[in-house]
Amino acid sequence: MMKGPASAGPENPGVDGGDSRTINPELWYACAGPLVTLPSVGSLVVYFPQGHSEQVAASMKKDIDAHIPNYPNLPSKLICLLHGVTLHADAETDEVYAQMTLQPINTCDEKALLAYDLALKTNKPQTEFFCKTLTASDTSTHGGFSVPRRAAEKIFPPLDFSMQTPVQELQARDLHDSVWTFRHIYRGKPRRHLLTTGWSIFVSGKKLLAGDSVLFIRDEKQQLLLGIRRANRQPINMSSSVLSSDSMHIGILAAAAHAAANSSLFTVFYNPRASPSEFVVPLAKYNKAVYGNQVSLGMRFRMSFETEELGTRRYMGTITGISDLDPGRWKNSNWRNLQVGWDESAPGERRNRVSIWEIEPILTPFFICPQPFFRTKRSRQPGMPGASA
Amino acid sequence: MMKGPASAGPENPGVDGGDSRTINPELWYACAGPLVTLPSVGSLVVYFPQGHSEQVAASMKKDIDAHIPNYPNLPSKLICLLHGVTLHADAETDEVYAQMTLQPINTCDEKALLAYDLALKTNKPQTEFFCKTLTASDTSTHGGFSVPRRAAEKIFPPLDFSMQTPVQELQARDLHDSVWTFRHIYRGKPRRHLLTTGWSIFVSGKKLLAGDSVLFIRDEKQQLLLGIRRANRQPINMSSSVLSSDSMHIGILAAAAHAAANSSLFTVFYNPRASPSEFVVPLAKYNKAVYGNQVSLGMRFRMSFETEELGTRRYMGTITGISDLDPGRWKNSNWRNLQVGWDESAPGERRNRVSIWEIEPILTPFFICPQPFFRTKRSRQPGMPGASA
DNA sequence: TTGTCTCCCGAAGGGAGACAA
DNA sequence: TTGTCTCCCTTCGGGAGACAA
Incomplete structure (x- = not known):
C-alpha cells in the first residue's frame, strides 16, 4: 500500500482556517443543488426579513418566539442593491452558504423599479459531473x-x-x-x-x-x-452557546431595520440547504411573478423539486388558499402567502405554503379565473408594489 | 476483553439532544473553574452590554466592527433582576455555559439600590474531586x-x-x-x-x-x-454560517435595549471559559467595589487567577491608568476601565485592563491616595451610581 | 453492471511489566 | 510515585475476487 507523499489525510495548499478564500463556483453550485441560483452582483433584489428569520429558526431548530419585538419601521420586504456575494462552505460540515451584502434603496421611484427587468442570467456554470x-x-x-x-x-x-x-x-x-x-x-x-x-x-x-x-x-x-451532499437534512447545528435565539432574531430584524433607515449596507448569510427559504429574490423575478400572474384559488401550477442524483422534477399542485403566513407580524407579505395542495404525495417534505415566484402557473385557456369570488380579498392594483413596501 | 452490555461508547440514559435537562451543578462549577460564581436567582445584578459584546467577539474571533449602530438609549450598564439561571454544556465540546434571564429594573430609586447589599452567598458546592x-x-x-x-x-x-x-x-x-x-x-x-x-x-x-x-x-x-477542561483556549468555534457577526452584535444590543425600554425579560449566555468577561455582576459586589474603594493611579492590588489543577493564585499589580475602554461607544463605563501592570510576568495571558470588582485593593496605611491629582478626572460623587446609569 | 460477502494479511492499538526520572 | 517504552497478541480494516441481484 503506497502512501502519498503527504501521508494520510487531505493536503491543503491554501491557508484556509475558515473558508474566506475564493471558493470554486462550479463546485459550490453543484453542492447547493440544481435549483439554487444566486442573484448577480449589482442587481436589485427583494429581501424578506420574514424569510431570513425563518431560515435562522430552522437552523436553530427553534420557532420564532412571540416576544420578539416588532419593528414597525421594517417593511415585510426591502428592495436592495446587491453589493456583493461570496461563496462559503462550513469548515466542519462542508455545508455551502453564501454571504450577501445588501443595501436597501429608496423605493420612491416605483416606476423605475417596475421597469427593472434585467435578464435573469443564470450564471450557474454547467460542467461535467x-x-x-x-x-x-x-x-x-x-x-x-x-x-x-x-x-x-x-x-x-x-x-x-x-x-x-x-x-x-x-x-x-x-x-x-x-x-x-x-x-x-x-x-x-x-x-x-x-x-x-x-x-x-x-x-x-x-x-x-x-x-x-x-x-x-x-x-x-x-x-x-x-x-459532498448529506442525506439527512436534520438541522445539523448548534443550540448556540453564544447567542440566545431571541437575540439572533432581534439581530436580524434590527440590522435590517437599521440598514433600511440609513440606506446602509448589511450582511446576510443564505444557506440554501438549511431550509427552503430563498429570502433574497431577484427583483426582476419577483416583479415578473407578482405582476405577471393573476393568482386565484383553485389555480393549477407546477413547481420544481430536486431529485436525488442532482436532477430536478416538477410536481403539480393547486392553490388552496391565499393568506399572510404571519398576519400579526408581517402583514400583506408575499412571503409564502400561497397555501397549496399537491397531486402526488410528497417525496420528502413537500411544502404546503409557497411564494408566488417559486411556482409556474398553468394558464389553461379554459381556466382563466372562472370564479371571480375566488380572487384575493384585498384587490391588488396591478402595477403597484405590495402595500407594505 | 469484556465489553460492557452497551458495548462501546457512553451510555446515555437521558434524552439529551442538546443539554436542556438539569446539569449537575457540582460538575458544572468544577468544569467552569474555581473563580466562577453565578449570581443567585432573585438577586439584583449589573449587566454590561459592552462585556457581553466582548464575549461574543471573542467567541467569533472577530473584533467588534465600527459600523454597528449606537444604541443611545442603552446605558453602559443595566441594573437587572436575575429571573433565572440554567446551566448548560455544549453538546459537541462539553464547554460549560450558563443561560441567564434578566429583567432591567427601574433605577429611579437609587438609594434602595445602594442599600442593596445582600450577602454574596457563594452557592458553589464544595465536593471531593x-x-x-x-x-x-x-x-x-x-x-x-x-x-x-x-x-x-x-x-x-x-x-x-x-x-x-x-x-x-x-x-x-x-x-x-x-x-x-x-x-x-x-x-x-x-x-x-x-x-x-x-x-x-x-x-x-x-x-x-x-x-x-x-x-x-x-x-x-x-x-x-x-x-473535562481543555488546555488550548483557542476560541473553538464558528465563523457561523447562520448570522453575520454584525447581526450578532446588533442582536445583543437591540435585545438589551428593547428589554430596558420595556422592563421586559431578555436572555443572555454566559460562557465563563470563552473569555474573561464576567458581564453579569451581582449588584452587591459591584456596589461594594465601586463605592467601597477609592481607586487611584499607582494603587497596588491583588487579583486571583486560576492555576492548573483547579486552584487559584493571587498576583500583585499596580493601577497604571483609569480610562474608558471604549470612550466612543461606552462612555463612563466601569467596564474594565482600570489599566494595570503586573509584578510578575504572565502565566498565560494576564490582562492589562480589569474592572474594579475583579481586584482587591491593598490599602496600606502609608498609601491612601497621597496624590490627589491622580484621582479620576470626572470627580465621581460618592453615593451616586455611575453617570450613565 | 454493481452491491455485498468473505478471505487474507498487514497495520493499529489495548494491555502488561520494565525501567527510569 | 508515575511517565515512557517496548513487547505481545488481539482486533481492525484495507484490498482482493466470488457471487448474486
Whole structure:
C-alpha cells in the first residue's frame, strides 16, 4: 500500500482556517443543488426579513418566539442593491452558504423599479459531473468506493487499458481547496472501477454515511473537484452557546431595520440547504411573478423539486388558499402567502405554503379565473408594489 | 476483553439532544473553574452590554466592527433582576455555559439600590474531586490512564486488595449524563492505579489531547462524575454560517435595549471559559467595589487567577491608568476601565485592563491616595451610581 | 453492471511489566 | 510515585475476487 507523499489525510495548499478564500463556483453550485441560483452582483433584489428569520429558526431548530419585538419601521420586504456575494462552505460540515451584502434603496421611484427587468442570467456554470449516493459497501470499513462505469468514463482521466490491471492516482479538490488522493483501479471479475487507497480517509474525514452523496466534477482545466451532499437534512447545528435565539432574531430584524433607515449596507448569510427559504429574490423575478400572474384559488401550477442524483422534477399542485403566513407580524407579505395542495404525495417534505415566484402557473385557456369570488380579498392594483413596501 | 452490555461508547440514559435537562451543578462549577460564581436567582445584578459584546467577539474571533449602530438609549450598564439561571454544556465540546434571564429594573430609586447589599452567598458546592492534566502517555493509543495514587484513594471506591491484582469497574457520568465505564486496575511493579478498558474510547470521544485535563468528582451520593477542561483556549468555534457577526452584535444590543425600554425579560449566555468577561455582576459586589474603594493611579492590588489543577493564585499589580475602554461607544463605563501592570510576568495571558470588582485593593496605611491629582478626572460623587446609569 | 460477502494479511492499538526520572 | 517504552497478541480494516441481484 503506497502512501502519498503527504501521508494520510487531505493536503491543503491554501491557508484556509475558515473558508474566506475564493471558493470554486462550479463546485459550490453543484453542492447547493440544481435549483439554487444566486442573484448577480449589482442587481436589485427583494429581501424578506420574514424569510431570513425563518431560515435562522430552522437552523436553530427553534420557532420564532412571540416576544420578539416588532419593528414597525421594517417593511415585510426591502428592495436592495446587491453589493456583493461570496461563496462559503462550513469548515466542519462542508455545508455551502453564501454571504450577501445588501443595501436597501429608496423605493420612491416605483416606476423605475417596475421597469427593472434585467435578464435573469443564470450564471450557474454547467460542467461535467457525476453524483452517486453512497451504498453501505461504499462506506463500510472493508474496501473502497465502487465507481459507476459511465461516471468513471465520463469524468475520470482514462486508464491505460494495456496494463493488466489498469491503475492510476486521482487527485481531487474539495470546497476548501483540500486535495484528496485516491487510487483508481479497474479490476475484479467482472471488471469494475474502484477507488481504493485514500477512500476511507475521505469517508471518515467528511463523516460520510450510507445515503450521503459524493459528486465529482471535471472542470474546464480537466481538474477534478469533489463535493459532498448529506442525506439527512436534520438541522445539523448548534443550540448556540453564544447567542440566545431571541437575540439572533432581534439581530436580524434590527440590522435590517437599521440598514433600511440609513440606506446602509448589511450582511446576510443564505444557506440554501438549511431550509427552503430563498429570502433574497431577484427583483426582476419577483416583479415578473407578482405582476405577471393573476393568482386565484383553485389555480393549477407546477413547481420544481430536486431529485436525488442532482436532477430536478416538477410536481403539480393547486392553490388552496391565499393568506399572510404571519398576519400579526408581517402583514400583506408575499412571503409564502400561497397555501397549496399537491397531486402526488410528497417525496420528502413537500411544502404546503409557497411564494408566488417559486411556482409556474398553468394558464389553461379554459381556466382563466372562472370564479371571480375566488380572487384575493384585498384587490391588488396591478402595477403597484405590495402595500407594505 | 469484556465489553460492557452497551458495548462501546457512553451510555446515555437521558434524552439529551442538546443539554436542556438539569446539569449537575457540582460538575458544572468544577468544569467552569474555581473563580466562577453565578449570581443567585432573585438577586439584583449589573449587566454590561459592552462585556457581553466582548464575549461574543471573542467567541467569533472577530473584533467588534465600527459600523454597528449606537444604541443611545442603552446605558453602559443595566441594573437587572436575575429571573433565572440554567446551566448548560455544549453538546459537541462539553464547554460549560450558563443561560441567564434578566429583567432591567427601574433605577429611579437609587438609594434602595445602594442599600442593596445582600450577602454574596457563594452557592458553589464544595465536593471531593481530583483533576489531572493528561500526559502524552495518558492520551497515547498504547495503554490507559495513570491515576495519581492519592486521587484514586480519595475519589474512587476502594479496591479489594485481597485480590492478587485488584480490579473493579467504574462508572462515571459526564455533564450530559452520559455514563462512561472504565476498568480500574491496581497492577504493575511498582503497583499503580490505572484506568484501562474504556479509557481510549473516552479520550477519542471527547477528543482529548495531552495537556487537557480530566476531573473526577465523588458526589454526596457516592456517585462518580467526570468532567473535562481543555488546555488550548483557542476560541473553538464558528465563523457561523447562520448570522453575520454584525447581526450578532446588533442582536445583543437591540435585545438589551428593547428589554430596558420595556422592563421586559431578555436572555443572555454566559460562557465563563470563552473569555474573561464576567458581564453579569451581582449588584452587591459591584456596589461594594465601586463605592467601597477609592481607586487611584499607582494603587497596588491583588487579583486571583486560576492555576492548573483547579486552584487559584493571587498576583500583585499596580493601577497604571483609569480610562474608558471604549470612550466612543461606552462612555463612563466601569467596564474594565482600570489599566494595570503586573509584578510578575504572565502565566498565560494576564490582562492589562480589569474592572474594579475583579481586584482587591491593598490599602496600606502609608498609601491612601497621597496624590490627589491622580484621582479620576470626572470627580465621581460618592453615593451616586455611575453617570450613565 | 454493481452491491455485498468473505478471505487474507498487514497495520493499529489495548494491555502488561520494565525501567527510569 | 508515575511517565515512557517496548513487547505481545488481539482486533481492525484495507484490498482482493466470488457471487448474486
